[in-house]
Amino acid sequence: MSFERAAAFAPINIALSKYWGKRDHERNLPLAPSVSVTLAELGTLSVVAPSEELEGNMMVINDKAADAKALVRVGRVMRTVREMAGTEVRAGIRSVNTVPTAQGLASSASAFAALAKAATTAYGLELDDQELSKIARLGSGSATRSVHGGFVLWRRGEEDDGSDSLAEQLASAEDWPLRAVIAHIGVGPKKVPSGDGMRLSADTSPFFSAWIDTCFTDVAECLAAIAARDFERLADVTESNCLAMHATMLATRPGLIYWQPATVAVMHAVRALRAAGHAAFFTIDAGPSVVVLCEAGEVETVSRTLGGIEGVVKLTRTRIGGGAHIVPNG
Ligand code: PMV
Numbered sequence: 001m002s003f004e005r006a007a008a009f010a011p012i013n014i015a016l017s018k019y020w021g022k023r024d025h026e027r028n029l030p031l032a033p034s035v036s037v038t039l040a041e042l043g044t045l046s047v048v049a050p051s052e053e054l055e056g057n058m059m060v061i062n063d064k065a066a067d068a069k070a071l072v073r074v075g076r077v078m079r080t081v082r083e084m085a086g087t088e089v090r091a092g093i094r095s096v097n098t099v100p101t102a103q104g105l106a107s108s109a110s111a112f113a114a115l116a117k118a119a120t121t122a123y124g125l126e127l128d129d130q131e132l133s134k135i136a137r138l139g140s141g142s143a144t145r146s147v148h149g150g151f152v153l154w155r156r157g158e159e160d161d162g163s164d165s166l167a168e169q170l171a172s173a174e175d176w177p178l179r180a181v182i183a184h185i186g187v188g189p190k191k192v193p194s195g196d197g198m199r200l201s202a203d204t205s206p207f208f209s210a211w212i213d214t215c216f217t218d219v220a221e222c223l224a225a226i227a228a229r230d231f232e233r234l235a236d237v238t239e240s241n242c243l244a245m246h247a248t249m250l251a252t253r254p255g256l257i258y259w260q261p262a263t264v265a266v267m268h269a270v271r272a273l274r275a276a277g278h279a280a281f282f283t284i285d286a287g288p289s290v291v292v293l294c295e296a297g298e299v300e301t302v303s304r305t306l307g308g309i310e311g312v313v314k315l316t317r318t319r320i321g322g323g324a325h326i327v328p329n330g
Contacts, residue, residue, distance in 0.1 A: 004050075027161075040322070042318065044098070059095070097110070129148055137162070151172075
């Protein structure tokens with residue numbers, strides 16, 4: 001069998017109802033389902049080049065050799081792809097991010113969705129996007145959702161082997177063309193990576209089991225809001241789910257404080273905009289930056305408001321976009 005170099009791009013996604021808690025740390029199986037939107041433009045380009053001459057996988061991320069931790073996660077994805085393709089041939093892998101790594105902007109989501117797409121293509125596997133999402137999940141839980149564009153549900157699944165823990169599209173970007181303004185609040189890499197943080201919250205946060213219960217009702221609420229294209233309803237559930245996750249993080253021991261003063265200032269500013277009739281709401285992952293989702297006519301007002309807040313170092317305007325795809329000649 002001959003294999004061919006393949007390049008794929010995958011975008012970042014931001015969860016509306018979040019994933020914070022695993023039932024299996026090896027396979028990245030979640031304790032609860034989650035819902036996200038995939039954002040256009042920002043993401044990762046991954047190039048996979050199988051070669052008979054390599055003794056192990058070689059990996060470069062943003063022009064630097066990958067560290068041991070990244071190699072373990074990449075190895076999990078690549079081993080599964082090799083097993084499915086029935087080969088021992090290793091690959092050279094290059095990954096380029098257009099989003100700052102480890103700042104709570106889901107760079108691992110786009111990285112592993114792009115890797116799954118490029119690797120399965122390079123090794124000649126033809127998988128639909130739901131199957132592909134399971135392979136992306138082995139690298140990073142949130143990557144499960146970045147395989148698809150638009151509004152995405154990651155099913156918790158019941159099986160121990162993860163065969164039913166996959167992502168599916170709920171609505172496309174065209175179905176509900178919301179916009180996003182990202183307020184980048186930079187203070188270097190986050191201190192506790194999400195996997196370690198989840199473990200710590202599960203072990204020590206007194207709110208953890210209530211948080212997991214909340215996710216089930218919030219996901220149902222998100223599905224209803226998305227099906228009805230009900231902006232207010234989606235705004236309410238997204239903000240409250242985000243705050244419930246951060247409450248669980250804050251109550252972890254030692255407390256996981258991902259916010260900076262500017263994070264809180266952005267939340268208040270967005271709340272004030274909405275109270276004044278502007279269709280905008282916020283959400284925040286495991287980092288200080290804030291993603292504001294809004295209707296197209298509100299992008300200017302949101303940008304002007306966020307741009308005036310001290311500590312917001314950069315704004316990115318984007319929209320809901322498509323999922324992972326092959327880049328010909330990439
Ligand atoms: O995929 P991970 O392990 O980086 O976890 C992501 C966790 C959050 O971004 C905080 C929430 C989510 O659902 O994306």
